[in-house]
Amino acid sequence: MSSGEKRSIQERIEKGKFYFINGKYEYAIKEFEEALKLSPEDPELLYSLGVALEGTNSFEAAREKYLKVLECSPGHKMAREHLDRLLAK
Amino acid sequence: MRSFAVIGLGRFGAAIARYIEEEGGEVVAIEKDASKVRDYESEFTSVVEADAASIKSLRELGVSDVDAAVVSIGTDMAASILITLLLKELGVPLVIVKAQGPLHGNVLKKIGANRVVYPENDIAKDIARQLMWPGYNELELAPGLVILEISAPRAFTGKPLKKLKIRSAYSANVIAVKRKEPFLTEENQTDYKEKVIAPPDPETVIESGDSIILVCPASSVDKFRGMK
Structure with a gap:
């Protein structure tokens, strides 16, 4: 991955988080999805996308992302917590 | 303190007894299988080995004075029906019975069970609904x-x-x-x-x-x- 791509991912993540904490989940989802195109198996990105999807009550899609996080990073505690919460819904 | 009888200490009955005690209620748990009585006697305050299909046993155990009874008999439909009938005869105000299926449930309602539950079916319904x-x-x-x-x-x-x-x-x-x-x-x-x-x-x-x-x-x- 080039340094330009790395920078682009970082910018997308920051923008995504900005939108997320302001409750603009749809915009956050777009940013995280764009970043994931460059780094499709990044557990932190997948997790952030999962949380943003949950924000819009897209529970099935969020569940898929958390499962993928745990595939890539089985010890990811936050993804496990969110997944357990979703499974209990 | 409110008091309850739980008849049959399978998984469902034991769970009911456990939650009632956790919530501060008084439970008399009645089970005719001696091995199950041994399994639970250290956990519950009052576990009695007795045949609940006998009105004499129920009277002796003070079941006529409980606020409610839960009948949770595994597969013996006849026993569950008879016990429900006896509990109503004793004047237990609220009798909740676990049914094996709709036919069993209909009989229980006809003989006076106040509430009939189908635990597995109810949970399956909830899970299916959550999935859908x-x-x-x-x-x-x-x-x-x-x-x-x-x-x-x-x-x-x-x-x-x-x-x-x-x-x-x-x-x-x-x-x-x-x-x-x-x-x-x-x-x-x-x-x-x-x-x-x-x-x-x-x-x-x-x-x-x-x-x-x-x-x-x-x-x-x-x-x-x-x-x-």
């Missing part, structure tokens, strides 16, 4: 009346409750709104907390990602199912 309608929860409050939790449909977002006219359009009353409060953790990870707004103000504006909790007649449930 994620974010949708339903709880029967009384016959014909339910509490629903639904994800706020897109058509509701950005509007105050009073403008949605939920009462006139859906015969439902909103009792709470669950809202996500997003934040970043110390590790800079996204997360959110849930805040419950109860009761919501008529001016409360529904936001994307909210869940709405409402009370409505069972006949209105279909209007909410699958709303997006």
Whole structure:
């Protein structure tokens, strides 16, 4: 991955988080999805996308992302917590 | 203190007895299998080895004075029916019975069981519903009346409750709104907390990602199912 791509991912993540904490989940989802195109198996990105999807009550899609996080990073505690919460819904 | 009898210490009966004791109730647990009595005698305050299909045993154990009885007999349908009948004869005001299936359940209702439950079927129904309608929860409050939790449909977002006219359009009353409060953790990870707004103000504006909790007649449930 080039340094330009790395920078682009970082910018997308920051923008995504900005939108997320302001409750603009749809915009956050777009940013995280764009970043994931460059780094499709990044557990932190997948997790952030999962949380943003949950924000819009897209529970099935969020569940898929958390499962993928745990595939890539089985010890990811936050993804496990969110997944357990979703499974209990 | 309220007192209860639990008859049959299978998994369901034992769980009921455990929760009643945890909530501070008094339980007399009756089981005719000596090995099960041994399994639970250290856990529960009062576990008795007895045949509950005998009115004499039930009387001796003081079952006629309990506030309610739960009959949780595994596969012996005849015993469960007979015990239910005896409990009603003894004047137990509330008798709840676990049924094996609809036929068993119908007989139990006809002989006076106040409530018939089908634990496996009820759980299966809940899980199937959760799988079919994620974010949708339903709880029967009384016959014909339910509490629903639904994800706020897109058509509701950005509007105050009073403008949605939920009462006139859906015969439902909103009792709470669950809202996500997003934040970043110390590790800079996204997360959110849930805040419950109860009761919501008529001016409360529904936001994307909210869940709405409402009370409505069972006949209105279909209007909410699958709303997006």
